[in-house]
Amino acid sequence: MTKEFRTLADPETVRETIADLDLGGGTERVDLRAARGRVLAERIDAEIDVPGFDRAAMDGYAVQASDTVGAGEADPTVLDLAGTVHAGENPDVSVEPGTCVEISTGAVMPPGADAVVVVERTDEIDGDEIGGNDDDSDDTAIEIRTAVAPSENVMLAGADIAAGARAIGPGTRLTPREIGLLSALGVDEVPFRTRPRVGIISTGDELVPPGEPLDSERGEIYDVNTNTIAAGVEAAGGEAVVYPHAGDDFDAMEDLLRQAADECDLVLSSGSTSASAVDVIYRVIEERGELLLHGVSVKPGKPMLVGRIDQHDADDDAEAAATDDSSDETAQSAYIGLPGYPVSALTIFRVFVAPAIRAAAGQPEPATATVDGELIAKQRHDEGRLRLLSVGLIEDADGNTLVYPVDKGSGATTSLVDADGVVEIAPDTDYLAAGESVTVQLFDPDVRPPNLLAVGEADPALTELLDALDRPRFLPLGSREGARRLRNGVPDIAVVAGPTDREVEAVELGGWSREWGFVVPEGNPYDLADLADLVDNDIAFVNRDTTSGLRTSLSNSLAALADKRGVSRHSLVESIHGFEATVKGVESPARRVADGRADAGLGLRTTAAKLGLDFVSLGDQPVRLLGNPDRIEKDAFDTLRDALATLPEDCASLAGYRFD
Amino acid sequence: MTKEFRTLADPETVRETIADLDLGGGTERVDLRAARGRVLAERIDAEIDVPGFDRAAMDGYAVQASDTVGAGEADPTVLDLAGTVHAGENPDVSVEPGTCVEISTGAVMPPGADAVVVVERTDEIDGDEIGGNDDDSDDTAIEIRTAVAPSENVMLAGADIAAGARAIGPGTRLTPREIGLLSALGVDEVPFRTRPRVGIISTGDELVPPGEPLDSERGEIYDVNTNTIAAGVEAAGGEAVVYPHAGDDFDAMEDLLRQAADECDLVLSSGSTSASAVDVIYRVIEERGELLLHGVSVKPGKPMLVGRIDQHDADDDAEAAATDDSSDETAQSAYIGLPGYPVSALTIFRVFVAPAIRAAAGQPEPATATVDGELIAKQRHDEGRLRLLSVGLIEDADGNTLVYPVDKGSGATTSLVDADGVVEIAPDTDYLAAGESVTVQLFDPDVRPPNLLAVGEADPALTELLDALDRPRFLPLGSREGARRLRNGVPDIAVVAGPTDREVEAVELGGWSREWGFVVPEGNPYDLADLADLVDNDIAFVNRDTTSGLRTSLSNSLAALADKRGVSRHSLVESIHGFEATVKGVESPARRVADGRADAGLGLRTTAAKLGLDFVSLGDQPVRLLGNPDRIEKDAFDTLRDALATLPEDCASLAGYRFD
Known part of the structure; x- marks a missing residue:
């Protein structure tokens, strides 16, 4: 295999290389109660009719429609009341010609009945009025003041959805609405696309997990990327697995990377800006895996690695069969090395890695994640590579979006929250003029610009x-x-x-x-x-x-x-x-x-x-x-x-x- | 208190009544790893400087800037190399006039140094070249080919964010970016708005939980609303607590509602279309709480209850002090009764209840949740109340959105997934003409219309x-x-x-x-x-x-x-x-x-x-x-x-x- 590391890969090549990595994507069955936001792995067909019986759609009287022909306000029909059916009851009475049964919404239509007359178009009259003996309920009769057609005010069995029908297609992301339909079908466990397991490894001896004491004299800083990228992985539909930092020497790093490869579909390393840690990772990937790309022609984010890491299980086989073709089948996990600075790491993650995780998880791309706006300040660009310029947004009095560069160094963590998205500047652009219209890729579809932007003296x-x-x-x-x-x-x-x-x-x-x-x-x-x-x-x-x-x-x-x-x-x-x-x-x-x-x-x-x-x-x-x-x-x-x-x-x- | 139940409340009154209910909203501390999507209860100020030390921003040599005055490509300055500092090390060397120290990105600036010359503008020359003895590293010198200003290529302590500065404001919803900044500050536990606990009670003897066997002869159907509303509660930032169904008689219902009131901020009942279950709930709320509204002038959704339920704890006190003013302070939970039909229940939940849950949870309203489109089919409207017409969306060949009514009965659960949103039709509208432009409130900001709409024969x-x-x-x-x-x-x-x-x-x-x-x-x-x-x-x-x-x-x-x-x-x-x-x-x-x-x-x-x-x-x-x-x-x-x-x-x- 020929590897070209001297030249930086263009973004499209990086995207394709990452898309070709295998990030898992199996199927697992999950309780419907935990289904929100997950993506269906398989089509679900109805196994039952909904409703499962001919169901009264209104409160009223179940009748034989033919008994009501000609009935009207001026010329009511009178039917004997034969009984009552409530929702949740098995009818113990049937409707014969000339009779009716009181019925509640949702109740099973009694045998013989084929329509419901709504209660508002009826009147109860007792036996005396129609010449019967006394007020025994057997003698109650109902005056019907409208004609009904067969099936009127009845939801027939299977009318909502019939057994055997296609209910929800594969690849559907479940919202409360799909959860509702699955509930109606009695489904309580659903096959989902497995969330890709993404291992996150923090490198750099100077990094300390948040919450632990920090020794600034030694140049220690808190580890930002682990939590940031883990949250990004989860937002993209993956499962984040955080590995504790284990030192920057070759053996420790090899052990850690291969343990993560054994346990995860994708291993992300991230965290250090120190050249030594990056060099060690580079060597591990070359010796215990395969390096596909080294460096992408994007600013920020140039120092990016893409490759694969051998899993331990496959190691012995691979060594034994080193001269054999079967060694091509060494089990490997995907590997991506992110830059160390937090803004760079999150930008590269968002642009190149998150789409691959979403694809493996079957998650759709976010619906709307761009905003057009007017650049307020001229922006020079003398790079030979694609620039992903961090920008902040603010609205003018007319609600137009204005865009300004966020120009803190890439080492600044505050630029994470001071920016709302990025503007792509093509490599051959000299500068963007103030007033130019630009498209901002929001960091998140839910990003909304601040209502008020203030700059000045802290107080x-x-x-x-x-x-x-x-x-x-x-x-x-x-x-x-x-x-x-x-x-x-x-x-x-x-x-x-x-x-x-x-x-x-x-x-x-x-x-x-x-x-x-x-x-x-x-x-x-x-x-x-x-x-x-x-x-x-x-x-x-x-x-x-x-x-x-x-x-x-x-x-x-x-x-x-x-x-x-x-x-x-x-x-x-x-x-x-x-x-x-x-x-x-x-x-x-x-x-x-x-x-x-x-x-x-x-x-x-x-x-x-x-x-x-x-x-x-x-x-x-x-x-x-x-x-x-x-x-x-x-x-x-x-x-x-x-x-x-x-x-x-x-x-x-x-x-x-x-x-x- | 005067209650008016004869007339249906207008939607604005319902919104205000629900907004006045107390849905909790305390504070709890949560691990930063579980923070994504939660809303900060309090402002977080930086407790430390970030970085905590003057930090080299580039690989190169730490110098005293004054030593580089006048240095350039043509006229380099030569400084003695006094040592090396890597990231994560406490410098064991200082920079005196005429000397420099090799330094890595992220390392602590050694005492005496105030700037970094990037490695690309330097050359290492060994002792021989400058007339020293042999190749002892003590004799190594560095040729500096550029002048640097004080602080150049150095990130000063606190330059990213200084201790005492405002970091993130109250009410901020945490994304990976805010999680990054909090990590940089060493914060590992964050104060969040408590998620309101929302109890969900399913009523109606005919309802069976999904997954259990169904007796259609008895008119049983699967409970749709419990799972649907629970998913909706969670999407709105609440915590859903599902109560098992306990029968429709007064005592069972009272026990269940008051247990839920004890344990939750808001109790939602939902599920039954049967008048008897609704009547029982109505009585419980009147006798063991307070009914504020009964019925909203919206279609679908007319049968809606809003009120409060007494908690058990407060019961004895309240009875003992029935004639006392202090009985006004009986502890109560909020109560909302949703209509029984799933589409109605979810519509009323989405329009009236979800905003209140989001407000209590401090969640922002979803960013974009409307789409403008052209109504394809004329829609008659002869109601005296606001209609929330379920509609489906489809795009034409030019990408314009077309809107069609989804006219299955409100008892149909398939309309949950066959519709994409609702169009509001004002009470005084007679009809909407085909071709009219309408605004669709999407069920969810992530709703996207289907790519292809087919109608016809199942096969x-x-x-x-x-x-x-x-x-x-x-x-x-x-x-x-x-x-x-x-x-x-x-x-x-x-x-x-x-x-x-x-x-x-x-x-x-x-x-x-x-x-x-x-x-x-x-x-x-x-x-x-x-x-x-x-x-x-x-x-x-x-x-x-x-x-x-x-x-x-x-x-x-x-x-x-x-x-x-x-x-x-x-x-x-x-x-x-x-x-x-x-x-x-x-x-x-x-x-x-x-x-x-x-x-x-x-x-x-x-x-x-x-x-x-x-x-x-x-x-x-x-x-x-x-x-x-x-x-x-x-x-x-x-x-x-x-x-x-x-x-x-x-x-x-x-x-x-x-x-x-």
Whole structure:
């Protein structure tokens, strides 16, 4: 077999190679109660008539239709009442000419009867009225005020579905409706396509399962791909089998991969970005299986493996018969290696692997999973391979879908939730222009764009505000980036804290003020009282990055202090130990203080209170919500205004906030 | 409290009344592995920085950015190699000015380093080249051919998400993507909205659970609503609790309803069409709870109850304090009584109950669940209430959706699968004209119309043909109705067996012939040889209804025999015992013979063979597929032609068939 690993396979080749893998697909019988969403393996024919008997379809009187010929309101026919039949009873009476039987909806038609007169077109008359003796029920008679045809108001046996008829075809996905029809047929166990068993192996010594302690000093991170891909496998109709991580050396990896191959139809490895783990897997597949493809010409996702792994059972045979043709029949399981970065792994899984799992499980492709929209920002493309660009969606005031790239690095796990789908950009495209119409493949047919997209400064009161909205999305990129993106027309609102250096055309939606300063250890051991103390003492400080409004306020205060002292701002900065040690989150400097890794951190009074730390106030700064003038008619702004009105109450526990 | 039961409640009132019921909605913690599709009860904030350390984003060399100033292809900088850091290792080396450290993607940045130069912009040079002693690795140096800025190719601690930041908002439905972000945060247990527990009680003594034996003589039928509604409850995000049926008397029903009230947030009763069971429930709710609504002005679904049931726990208190205000606080569960007929029950459930369950479970409303289409057939409407008309969908050759009413009685369970959704017809509408544009509420957002709609004669070869198609729908209404509907432009194809009395404009798609005659007991105990024997002997016969092509062929043969004998056809019919005893399915007469309920039945040779019976041939009749000329360009017809080509093979086991 010739293998070409030097060139990356094109996406169509990858699809075909994966489609040719055998992912199982047998049949199993499952209780009807667990049948929802499963796919019928075989046609089901009715084994019984439904209903199983001629059944009264209305409350009334069972009659012989011929007795009612000519009956009408003006000229009723009178029939003797011979008895009664209720639903669930075997009739103990028959209908002879001139008689009738009271009958309930659902009851068995008594022998002799062939039609039902509805009760509304009848009247009961007792024996006296028709000249009988006294009020013995035997003498009751019924006045029939309408004629009925044979079978009228009767559902004949088998009229719903007859024994032997085709009920539900193979390949049907069962919803409550099909479950209803199968119940009517008395079926309580159904043959389904077996769910392909998909083994998931996490590689990379640095990965730790969520819930266990993490040693960041050693560079450990939580394993993201195992749970993500397992959920994806289940959504596609497969059964996910998660294998514990077993070390990155050859023997351990070989054992793990072949155990998974023994137990599963498909083995997915995923997790590590480390070259060593990938190299080990590569060697195992080459030596203990068959490598079909190495690398796909797609971004993200280039490092992808497709192949097969020998199962243990077949191993001895295969070795014994190595020179024999029968070795071609070595039992193997399918293998696909996903890239390590979560966004890449999930994208490759969704595009190439999930369709194969759905096919093996007999699951239909999701009905609607694309949305057309207008690209807001120009997107350059200088790759020689197909780009699957992660994008977010937002609607304008007219309900049109706008599309913007989500450009966090592929190592970021937050881009998993900040994006709604991908746009395919062909290899020969130079760029997509702003305003261009694009088709977005949603990550999931149920994805709905956020109602409100906000970009800017993270803030505890904003967090409360977001909780009061329906499907908001907030990108905590800092005040400066919020204002910049608003100028470019991307978000619905920018959240801007502190002084702004450049104006942006926007609708002021309101805001609040927050008290900022230094978060210090409990008891303020360095007796920090103001900014001058930070400059003049040897205090380990932690700053925020330059996108933050807190950083801007600090810089302005430093400039004022420099003016007052008649020195350069730079000289003050130089004398602050850790001024360039910036961290990302609104709580991050305070958390370094809490950890004992710093003596003071730039932050908010409310954060100090939350973490049980002390606080040195440097002032209040405004936080403003700036609305995109083109979007202000969106319904979400009404909800936002309502939420702003109750925000002071929701934020009663936040220290240092003013809402006036 | 004033209750108005005389007038039916309008749909909006019913919606509001149900929305006011308390369906639970607490919080429970669930393993992240079981989190897919669940709805977050609370906001989740990051408890840790992700990544938890400054992390190399590329393979290369960790450096002090200031050492690379001015470096380029033409003018490289050379740095001493001080060591190596892999992913998952605690760095045991630091980067001093003039040195660098080899680093892998994902590894911890060593102390002193603030940037990474990617390996592609470097070259390793050994000690000799720079004048050192020998090839001791301590002397290895690295040529750096590019300048890097501080933080370049480094993902700073917290850059993905910082500790304290808002990660996922309350009310978010978890997909694999959110599961990925939560994994990155180390979260392994998540607070979810509790799924409302919904008790399902089946009423009606005539109902038997699927899988158990059925006594049709007593009018028993299988319980359809329990499984259907349970599947619907689960699809809406509730937990279905099925209660065994316990008899229709007051005490048994009261015990069952109050046990369910004790254990569930909502009790749904459903199942019986019998007035007595409904009356008992009505009384229980009035005496042991509170009836809020009785009847909704919707068709189907008029008989609907909404109320509350007292829980047992609260009972004693309530009786003791009957005159006290505190009796208002009796613990109660919500109660909704659904109509008995399956289509009505599921429609009312879908329209009124499922939204309330979704709201309590925090599940979003399904994204897209409507389709616009053109009504093919005029629909009269003379009701004074809102009609939810069950409709089927089919596409024309241009992909437009066509809509036709599904007009089986509401007692039919097959209409569950023969319809795709409902069209609302307002109370004041007289009729919808053919060609009118209507909006169809799909039963499920995943509903897709069939690819091919066939109407006509049921036939075993047709069954095989349908199995070879993708999403066909066949309505077995007989040859005559197939031809009639094709004239009205509804189906894609009509399936017509035997002679036709009226021509229909159609495209002949092919067909086959089948041998028809009498199915008789094994050994043919009456020595039936031809039609004359049936006429001349006292044989219990079972016929097919007049819509069937088999019946038409039999009638033609009778006419020929009457001609030959010089008697009226009617006289021959009169002498056949059971000529008017018609049954519905293609196998139904034969099954009566197999059961011993008849001596001969109209049917096919292949049915006799299947059931182990004997057969008396009366000839062959053609079965023809007639294509709708307006639809013939649909892709499904290509699939149909392919399937027809292989049909002779697929039908090799059918006796009496000819495909030529």
